[in-house]
Amino acid sequence: MIQKRRYSSPSLSPSYSFSSHLLFGIIDTYLLLRMFFIIFGIVWTKIFFSGIYSIIIYILLIFIFIIIIGEYLILNSGADGNVYSYSKYAIKVFKKQHISKKECEILRILLKDKENHNLVPHIYCLFSSMLFSFILMERYKSDLLDYLNKNFRILNYNKKIYLLQTICMKIEELHKFGIAHRDIKPENILINNTCDNIEIRICDFAHAVIPSYSNEFYLDKIGTRQFNAPEITNNKYYNPYISDIYSLGCMFYVVFAYKMDFTRNDIIEYCDLKKEKGYNIWSLIQNMIHDNPLERPTIKYVIEYLKKC
Ligand SMILES: Nc1ncnc2c1ncn2[C@@H]1O[C@H](COP(=O)(O)OP(=O)(O)O)[C@@H](O)[C@H]1O
Numbered sequence: 001m002i003q004k005r006r007y008s009s010p011s012l013s014p015s016y017s018f019s020s021h022l023l024f025g026i027i028d029t030y031l032l033l034r035m036f037f038i039i040f041g042i043v044w045t046k047i048f049f050s051g052i053y054s055i056i057i058y059i060l061l062i063f064i065f066i067i068i069i070g071e072y073l074i075l076n077s078g079a080d081g082n083v084y085s086y087s088k089y090a091i092k093v094f095k096k097q098h099i100s101k102k103e104c105e106i107l108r109i110l111l112k113d114k115e116n117h118n119l120v121p122h123i124y125c126l127f128s129s130m131l132f133s134f135i136l137m138e139r140y141k142s143d144l145l146d147y148l149n150k151n152f153r154i155l156n157y158n159k160k161i162y163l164l165q166t167i168c169m170k171i172e173e174l175h176k177f178g179i180a181h182r183d184i185k186p187e188n189i190l191i192n193n194t195c196d197n198i199e200i201r202i203c204d205f206a207h208a209v210i211p212s213y214s215n216e217f218y219l220d221k222i223g224t225r226q227f228n229a230p231e232i233t234n235n236k237y238y239n240p241y242i243s244d245i246y247s248l249g250c251m252f253y254v255v256f257a258y259k260m261d262f263t264r265n266d267i268i269e270y271c272d273l274k275k276e277k278g279y280n281i282w283s284l285i286q287n288m289i290h291d292n293p294l295e296r297p298t299i300k301y302v303i304e305y306l307k308k309c
Pocket residue numbers: 075076077078079080081082083090092121137138139140141142143187188190203204205206
């Protein structure tokens with residue numbers, strides 16, 4: 001099982017150890033103790049305080065209680081925001097203001113076109129202000145990483161190919177609309193699955209861009225280190241649509257090899273071992289992670305190729 005870091009940084013690959021579990025165990029125990037003191041505190045204030053002081057103390061205690069409940073409702077924590085969930089709703093509260101503005105802006109542009117509504121989870125409210133910002137959206141059952149953790153054993157080759165094809169079609173639509181995601185990875189793909197249907201949505205547009213023309217180049221280093229194309233890692237100018245193909249290739253590897261800790265060489269070696277003659281997913285992955293961006297296939301080609309695998 002690949003475990004997620006609760007508080008991850010985009011530049012770190014997930015690494016999970018006994019100590020991190022222990023740490024979160026300690027944090028949880030600490031929160032429980034805090035809850036106990038709050039209940040104890042309410043009884044205590046009832047006895048010893050009256051009037052304005054008790055009101056202030058009650059407000060303070062409620063505030064602390066909300067913080068604790070917030071910790072327990074947390075669904076996932078990424079580098080840019082915490083996502084809390086309640087019933088069928090998920091709410092992303094941003095940690096950094098400049099990121100939130102960018103993500104909200106991209107989502108607003110994306111959602112102007114009704115045809116794009118099936119690319120992202122249904123959004124009920126987008127709020128961004130000087131002080132804090134949030135996105136209230138439909139909650140999806142899991143992201144791709146959780147989905148793999150739960151279903152890897154029962155996912156056969158054909159199901160994996162179908163899953164990747166569906167994801168690629170969403171990315172193709174996104175690219176056609178003019179948006180490059182720049183942080184494609186399993187945690188940013190949301191899945192709702194029933195026994196005979198699978199619904200895919202893309203999330204986390206914090207690093208996305210809308211290039212003014214298809215050949216515009218970028219230099220800023222963003223995304224997640226392991227999924228970043230060599231041109232990004234090596235501080236070269238890069239085309240964001242083409243670097244998305246590299247990240248997709250890495251994601252294909254994760255779906256088949258079920259490993260989150262990898263280097264580009266690991267992928268190449270793994271595919272070399274598995275490679276067969278004719279159309280096969282392994283050659284496709286190797287092409288997608290080609291170190292020369294111009295040698296990588298287009299998203300359209302990837303979809304067509306997957307149909308033959
Ligand atoms: N609508 C949603 N439904 C269910 N889970 C979600 C939803 N949105 C985000 N998540 C979960 O929260 C995590 C962090 O959200 P994300 O938007 O990727 O924030 P960050 O920029 O911090 O990575 C995701 O990896 C995903 O697991």
